[in-house]
Amino acid sequence: MPNPADLPPEIFTLILSYALKEDVEVRDLLSLSFLSRAWYTSLIPRIYSSWTYNGARQPFATLYKFLLTILRDPQLADEVSTLRIGNWGFFPGAAAPAPELQVPDEELELIRSAIRNAGVGHLEEDILGSLRKRDRRPLMALLLVTLPNLRAVWAHVPRRDPILGAVLKRVVDAGHLSLAPALANLSELHLCQESPVRPPWVDSDSEDEDEDYDEAYSENWDSLRLTYLWPIFYHDSLRTLSLIDLETKKASTWLPAPEDGASNLSHIEHLHLVTIWKSLCTYADIHSLTSQPRALKSFTLSLHDNPYDRRRNEIISNAELWGSLQQHQDTLEFLDICRSKNTHRDGNGRFGLLRPSFQKLKHLAIQTEIILGGCCGEPRASFRLKDTLPSSIQSLTLYGDEGFALHTDLAAQLRELVTGDDFPHLISIILDDSHVLYTDDGTNIKPAYQGLVNACKARNVSFRVEESSSTLGGLGCYQRLWGKALYMQADGATRDAAASYSRKRLRDPVELLLKDDGWGDERIKFRDNDDDEDDGRLAAISVSGSEPGVFHTIPFEDHTGQTAYMVFRNAASIPLPPLFAFAVYFTHPRATPKSANMQSLCEAITPPLPSFRHIRFDMYFLPDATTEDCVAHYTVEKKVRGSSKDQIRVFKTLPPERDDPLPAGQMKIPGMVKKYLNLDHDHRSLLFLSPTESWQDGTGMLCVTFEQKQRGPASSANANNASANSSPPIHATLCPLNQEDPSYDFTSREGPHPISDAVYDAAHVDREMYMGPWVEAGRKGWTAWR
Structure with missing residues (x-):
């Protein structure tokens, strides 16, 4: 067939944009770029548009060579728009000694020029001295200011970085x-x-003590501080800023609140503050943070009231927070505030009426007591929800538990919103999954809330009950904020643990690099050929994963004798099923293994992280089955096959010399996950159900949770008199597949969380337990479990 690269460049580029997936790996793009100069020219902007660096696994040389590539070719620098970077701190006190790095003269001149262009020429000798020690901090600072079209950055920053500051x-x-x-x-x-x-x-009097020693062992060593980062608030082009695990202490020192009548300097429109649980969050510090932007469109604040801290009444009160938000009343559209759910400071107060001032507010996520009062014995507000919410409101999320218990007529107040004419734009109500919503036996929602459910259906308002995160409020989980950079946080913690307690997990004790254990190692391949211009441009390309891997589909018999399939991704030569599994059911009568496109489904609902290849999907075909039928099948299947931890126990008890794989034909079907730990605390089981002929039709899939524990102190008599139907309560929610699904809209907070989020939340907690044996068995050549 004709080479599509022979088409006009504009048409060829358009064809490529349709043909290649958004998440296609850089390795694949790089291979295509070698086909011809036309392919190279069209693909190079996409190859360089996003770059990832994880210092817990990637060496100093990776960052160094990428910076040199960018400095040598400004055209490539123009292409980079997104960075996902982390773990580039410097810890000589924990590292093994090494000789100084010798930098060639030509490269040294490039670095000197970059230093001068960055405007920190007075630090030139300090920077060069740091480079000789393999300190990556100066390199990252220079890289950031060398990319003229950089638009978005996800960064796990060092605790101390004077050059970046x-x-x-x-x-x-x-x-x-x-x-x-x-x-x-x-x-x-x-x-x-x-x-x-x-x-x-080490001895505190040691002259060789690491400069970060005191900092590392301080109380808040894991918190984000503004010590050198405060200038970002005043950067002219910045519009969205998220600060996670923030220590707010001294924020008012670094960012003093503008004096009355003074012009605010910050252009930030979307500010998300998730404070670390130990942070005091005083009025002065929080007020300083909220008063920097000229006009906020969205604001998120997650903080903790510590009832055991003698300074607990220094934390900002609801009334003080209300005052701090007044300057944004004409612009604020999204407001998400979550503080400790069960304990608060004394004299906490509440918000005033939202309706007269916040006329643009569309999305509100908040605790009931913050807007209706009643906290800590204080009087309730004289007004109701319908009186305080502006008519512009589109979605309302209420966090519990205290406010739900205090305002016993909350269901009635919510019905007033739904049935009245004052809120024509209301499309969604979400309530925190509190025991207060349920009857004493803990299994059924209270009649008052059932009436609310019916009213929402009649008005076509989405209503659901779901548990929110007590640490992140409406943000839900780190994945929504961090996306593909999330795994770096886990790698940083693993690196710390390895350096302190298990240095055998380090493949390089000088640079403190983790071994390539299949947990998301990101290798860098270089093509250094000074005689070839194209090869020079392709230096320092980031490639995710130690190898791309292929999908394996292995048939097996379920407990009914029907054929089911294990689908997973692993190295081409090692078809060993992972031990952490999810069950997927296809119930449409015309659904077949071929039409189901099982491998593509796995790709769609697996978190887009290299470290999440320890997952398999067990896929069953039950034509015309109901949700209850699938739950029943799943329950028996789990009982028959047992727990996948059985395979882990067998593997660990084998003597080291037993490295031989199983003989052919002796494959044992691995067990199932006994309990998913990071689901709703009341659930142990999870499955996904595709009721349509094709999951690709855009209607999503059902996320089904069940085996609900008793919510309240029900007596044995109540238990005996419960429903004659002994099947467990089932929660089935229609969900989009992932965050790229057209039906998913986090900004408007419509609809449930994606299936890929549920997979992430359930799989990341026990990753080490299931990943380690699977990787080690694969290295030994196992293709099946014993």
């Missing part, structure tokens, strides 16, 4: 002094503290 301050000063622009297009920034590597215990 100096560069950020210079960037802000440049805006006021009309200097050369840097980070001029950066509009979105998400920051989290990387896990520092705490050095082994």
Whole structure:
């Protein structure tokens, strides 16, 4: 067939945009770019548009060579728009000694030029001295200001980074002094503290003690601080800022609140603050943070009231927070506030009426007591929900438990919203999954709330009950904020643990790099050929995963004798099923293994992280089965096959010399997950159900949870007199497949969480337990479990 690259470049590029998936691996793009110069020209912008660096697994050389590539070719620098970076801190006190790095003169001149262009020439000798010690912090700071079209950054930042601090301050000063622009297009920034590597215990009088030693062992060593990051608030182009695990202490020192009548300098429109649980969150600090932006469109605040802290009444009250938000009343559209659910400071107060002032507010997620009062014995507000909510409201999320118990007429107040004419835009109500919503036996929703459910159906308002995260409020989980950069946080913690307690897990004790154990290692391949211009441009391409892997589909017989399938991704030569599994049921009468496109489904609902290849999907075909039929099948299947931990026990008890794989034909079907730990606390079992002929029709799939524990202290008499039907309560929710699904809209908070989120939430908790034996058995050549 004709080479599509022979078409006009505009048409060829358009064809590629349709033919290649958004999440296609860089390795695959790189292979295509070698076909011809036309392919290279069309693909290179996409190859370089996003770059990832994980310092817990990738060496100093990776970052260094990428920076040199960018410095040598400004055209490539222009292509980079997104960075996902983390774990580039410097911890000499924990590292093995190494000789100084020798930098060639030509490369040294490039670095010197970059330092001067960054406006930190006065730090040149300090930076060069740090590079010789393999300190990656100066490299990252220089990289950030060398990418003119950088728009979005997800970063797990070091606890201390003086070079980056100096560069950020210079960037802000440049805006006021009309200097050369840097980070001029950066509009979105998400920051989290990387896990520092705490050095082994040393004598406090030692002259060789790591400079970060005291910091690493301080109370809040894992918290994000504004010590050197505060200039980001004043960066002209920044519009979205997320600060995760933030220690707010001294925020008012670094970011003093503008004086009355003074002009706010920050252009941030979307501010998300998730404070670390130990942070005091005083009024002065929180007020300082909220008062920097000129006009917020969305604001998230998650904080904790610590009832055991003698300073507990210093934490910002609801009334004080209400005052701090007044300056944004004309612009705020999204507001999400969650503080400790069960304990609060004394004299907490409440918000005033939202209706007269916050006329643009569309999405509100908040605790009932914050807007209706009654907290800690204080009087309830004289007004009701319908009186305080603005008519512009589209979605309402209420967190529990205290407010639900205090406001016993909450269901009636919510019905007033739904049945009245004052809220024509209301499309969604979400309630935290509190025991207060259920009858004493803990199995049925109270009649008052059932009436609310019926009213919502009549008005076509989405209503659901779901458990929110007590630490992240409406953000739900880190995945929604961090996406593909999430695994770096786990890698940082693993690196710290390995350096402190199990250094055999380090493949490089000098740079403190984790071994390639299948947990998401990101290798870098270089093509260094000075005689070939294209090869020079392709240096330092980031490739995810130690190898791309292939999908395996292995048939097996379920307990009824019907054929089912295990589907998973692994190395081409090792078809060993992972031990952590999810069950997927196809119930449409015309659904077949071929039409189900099982491998594509796995790809769609697996979190897009290299470290999540320890998952398999067991797929069953039950034509015309109901949800209850699938639950019954699943329950018996689990009983017959047992727990996959049985395979782990057998593997661990085998003597080391038993490395031989099983003989052919002796495959044991691995067991099932006995309990999913990170689901709703009341559930133990989870399955997914596709009721349509094709899951690709855009209607989503059902997420089914069941085996619900007793919610309340029901007596044995109540238990005996419960329903004659002994089947467990079942919660079935129609969900989009992933965050790219057209039906998923996090901004408007419509609809349930994606299936891929449920997979992530359930699978990441026990990842180490299931991943380790699977990887080790695969290395031994096993193709089946004993």
